[in-house]
Amino acid sequence: MADIPVLVCTSGALRGRRIHVPETGGVKIGRSDENHVVIPDEGVSRFHAELIYQNGSLWLQDAGSRNGVFVNGNRVVAHQALKVGDSIAIADHNFAVKWDEPEDEQGESAESAEDKRGKRRWFWPFS
Numbered sequence: 001m002a003d004i005p006v007l008v009c010t011s012g013a014l015r016g017r018r019i020h021v022p023e024t025g026g027v028k029i030g031r032s033d034e035n036h037v038v039i040p041d042e043g044v045s046r047f048h049a050e051l052i053y054q055n056g057s058l059w060l061q062d063a064g065s066r067n068g069v070f071v072n073g074n075r076v077v078a079h080q081a082l083k084v085g086d087s088i089a090i091a092d093h094n095f096a097v098k099w100d101e102p103e104d105e106q107g108e109s110a111e112s113a114e115d116k117r118g119k120r121r122w123f124w125p126f127s
Contacts, residue, residue: 004100005058005084007051012093013040020100026052029090030063043067043091049076058082058097067091 007019007027019037021027028035030048039048045065052059061079062069069076070089082088088095 005053005082006098006100007088007095008098010087010094010096012091014093018100019095021051021053021058023053026050028063030065039090039093041091041093044093048090051082060088065090 004023005021007021009015009017009019014037019027027037028047028050029037029039029044030046031039031041031044032046035047045063045067047063048065049063049069050061052061058081059079060069060071060076060082062076071080071082071086073087073089082097084097084099086097088097
């Protein structure tokens, strides 16, 4: 059972890519090669957004992007807490927040995966 969040790109040039969010530090997203996740799209700012996973909570922060970052269709102003199941949109790229699944769990039936999902912890920041 994994308690580590991942972003899965569901549309755009990075479709299918899984982005692991480390427990320390963060994941920077943007068009510049200096980011952890580089999105080669003119609609994406050089430094667009950052994901931070800290103390069991996952946060998305807009890094002052020109076109914004959206969670579940709503524009993020400064930062926002995320939970598993949220959808993130950056330009023409969409990402789903999911739990990381070890190699042996990815091939399991939907029923057994659903049983394990019910035992996982959710992100509920108290702020």
